[in-house]
Amino acid sequence: MEGAKKQEIPTSMENPADRFIFNIGLADVIRLTMFGTLISVSRFVFQMPIGVPGHTSVYWMGLLMLGKGLIPKFGAGTIMGIVSGILAIVFGLGKEGPLMAFKCIIPGMLLDILALLFFNKLESIWVGVIIGALISWSKLLTSIALGIILDIPMVFLAMGFGYATLLHVVFGAAGGVLAAVLIKRLKPRLSASWQN
């Protein structure tokens, strides 16, 4: 009886900020919000008029993976996706209108699942390549799905699909490699200070 009372005390005294969203603490949610904001801001700061599909994946997927690598908790990718999606709508990025948010949320959700499958070892270059490429490709697939919903002619969606996939995979992998290198360097330095 006394033992049960002792067990109850720590849960009742638990700070609600430690489990803010998806069992992630408030401090981490704020950090993830910062990464989500960086993703959206980088999209129009580094926008290059080179006409190559998927080139934004280098910094988009790079930042997404960096955030997930530094805060390796389930739901981190989704939170960054939601934040960057909302900001993308506010900034008026993309041609899809409010549906644009899905293009940000889906890669974030997939990142959470893939990181789990690779035991959160995002500091590995090869894991970075695979996850970066796959989440970048998921962004392309979401764009196509949105195109179908918005009644864009199939000819525009199907033509160049192979080329677009290849470029999304390459740029996403590049972003993943950059993220892996940064995670490897930053994680040991931040792990001490980024404790809840």
Place this chain on the structure above:
Amino acid sequence: MINRRIVIGILLLTLVVGGAFLFERVTKIQGSQNGKLVPVVQNDKTIAYLDAGVIRQLSCQECELKQGQGASGSDNEVSLSFALGSAGIVDYEYIQVTGLGDSEEFKLKQEEMEDISLSSNSNGTFAMVNKSGGNRVMIKEVARFYAAD
């Protein structure tokens, strides 16, 4: 364990890229065969593809353009010259339009194209219609455009 997953991941990426190119190729071949993806060829090179969705969008654009000029346009129907112009074909001697199956082939010079339009069908294909002949359907399902210099 992680190494095995990395190998599976790389194989998956190879499959994704290969599959995407295969999907595009299959879509082009199947679409060209059933008239849902119509190639526009010039100098033996396919320079564009048209489908019923493109025809609908072009008809909207032409409609807006005509309304701006005071004339009226119709939905799901775009003039052949406007459609070819949007595909980048402006300078040519004649246009050869082929239909699906055993349907007739037409060779049209620029001056003969004024009354000819393309109209989208409900099955994802589009037809070529002569408006001056009481909307006579010339080709029920267009399969290919060839621009001869």
